Amino acid sequence: MGKNKRKGGLGGLAQFALAAFANTASTPGVEELSTATAEESSVMQQKLEKASISQRYYATGLVPHYEDEADVPEAIQKYFSQRYRMFSLYSEPPGCLLDDEGWFSVTPELIANQIAERCRCDTILDAFCGVGGNAIAFAQTCSRVIALDTSPTRLRLARHNAEIYGVADRIEFILGDYLSFAKSLTDRPQPNQTRRVDVVFLSPPWGGPSYLGAPGGDKDDEEHPCYTLQSILPIPGEELFNVTKKMTNNIAYYLPRNTDLDEISALAPEESIEVEEEWMGSKLKALTCYFGGLAGGQEHLF
Ligand code: MGP
Ligand code: SAH
Numbered sequence: 001m002g003k004n005k006r007k008g009g010l011g012g013l014a015q016f017a018l019a020a021f022a023n024t025a026s027t028p029g030v031e032e033l034s035t036a037t038a039e040e041s042s043v044m045q046q047k048l049e050k051a052s053i054s055q056r057y058y059a060t061g062l063v064p065h066y067e068d069e070a071d072v073p074e075a076i077q078k079y080f081s082q083r084y085r086m087f088s089l090y091s092e093p094p095g096c097l098l099d100d101e102g103w104f105s106v107t108p109e110l111i112a113n114q115i116a117e118r119c120r121c122d123t124i125l126d127a128f129c130g131v132g133g134n135a136i137a138f139a140q141t142c143s144r145v146i147a148l149d150t151s152p153t154r155l156r157l158a159r160h161n162a163e164i165y166g167v168a169d170r171i172e173f174i175l176g177d178y179l180s181f182a183k184s185l186t187d188r189p190q191p192n193q194t195r196r197v198d199v200v201f202l203s204p205p206w207g208g209p210s211y212l213g214a215p216g217g218d219k220d221d222e223e224h225p226c227y228t229l230q231s232i233l234p235i236p237g238e239e240l241f242n243v244t245k246k247m248t249n250n251i252a253y254y255l256p257r258n259t260d261l262d263e264i265s266a267l268a269p270e271e272s273i274e275v276e277e278e279w280m281g282s283k284l285k286a287l288t289c290y291f292g293g294l295a296g297g298q299e300h301l302f
Contacts, residue, residue: 057159057168058094058163059156059157059159060095062156062157063098063153065095065097067095069081076100079098080103083096085110085280086108087133087161088109094164095164096161097131097160098131101130101154101205102157104209105130105206106130106133107134107137107203107286108133108280108285109137110280111280112136114278115134115254115288116142118276119142119201120141120142121142122143123145123198124138124197124201125146126148126201127181127182127202127244128148128149128204129147129149129158130158131154131158132157132161132162132171136162136165143170145170146171146172146174148174148176148181152175155174155175179234182244182247183243186247197247198248199250199251199252199294200244200251200252202244204233204234204240205233206227206233211256213225225258226258226260227256227258227259229263229264237253238267249293250292250293250301251292252288252289253267253288254286255286255287255289257277257278257286259287261275264287264289267289267291271291272297272298273289273291274289274294274295274296275287275290276289276290
């Protein structure tokens with residue numbers, strides 16, 4: 001895991017802060033505060049404020065946090081059994097949160113870390129942030145992360161999960177449509193470059209958990225049909241790529257493992273594209289395609 005990960009303590013600290021603010025007269029922590037030096041008091045105060053802010057952004061109760069398999073709806077049991085692969089801090093209080101779409105689309109942590117290492121830069125745009133699997137990893141390798149999603153619920157869950165990892169203050173969460181956001185940046189380039197984006201990460205909806213059997217692609221192989229970029233949402237995958245290319249050449253595109261490789265090559269016929277297979281043990285999970293300066297041997301394009 002990344003170097004900035006904060007393990008443990010946050011939930012406890014938040015509880016302590018709440019108790020301290022709720023009942024100053026009888027809380028032992030506050031007594032300690034009053035007998036501390038000015039410097040110690042200031043440090044303690046900062047910790048309390050930080051914990052209180054974290055607490056404010058927790059989304060506990062918005063969706064269930066499952067710990068017991070018996071409580072998990074059947075449709076997400078397969079994903080629940082992989083919960084620590086998705087978030088190694090899944091059970092860290094107050095517990096990572098995912099909604100149904102989050103469960104089936106979150107990028108597993110080790111894969112997200114690998115992608116974040118490859119995308120190391122100043123400003124990265126996570127165009128489809130979901131419940132934050134990638135945004136949390138980017139916050140550990142990039143100076144600034146802009147995380148967009150059209151779902152207010154998933155954006156709140158992403159912020160909640162980022163708080164657990166101690167990286168929420170390095171992510172700008174924006175509720176909005178990526179296509180409008182991209183248009184606003186490319187139509188009106190900022191003269192002072194304050195919103196320059198170095199890398200865009202695309203992990204759009206693939207059309208639901210049944211993407212492996214989606215129609216299209218190689219009809220000769222009925223068991224494993226190729227996935228066609230036409231099935232990407234909210235617009236076909238090729239169009240999504242072209243919209244993004246107006247912003248930057250440095251694009252990482254997270255795609256189904258059965259994506260038609262000819263379609264990927266056709267996205268940028270004039271350059272090299274690096275296709276990374278994301279394996280977990282003996283299981284191929286997805287492909288990440290690196291374009292522009294992110295592709296090996298093309299660093300000069302960055
Ligand atoms: P999967 O094939 O649904 O899971 O998704 P798994 O465990 O390999 O199941 P199996 O039945 O094939 O054995 C594999 C990976 O793809 C997940 O870990 C997610 O990271 C990613 N993923 C799946 N979906 C449906 C989406 C999606 O719609 N969008 C994005 N961005 N990622 C997805
Ligand atoms: N990488 C994410 C998963 C992304 S799933 C993770 O690791 O958690 C795809 C997300 O795209 C969903 O949360 C969905 O709400 C969002 N989305 C769909 N259409 C969008 C749009 N037009 N603009 C921004 N986000 C969108």
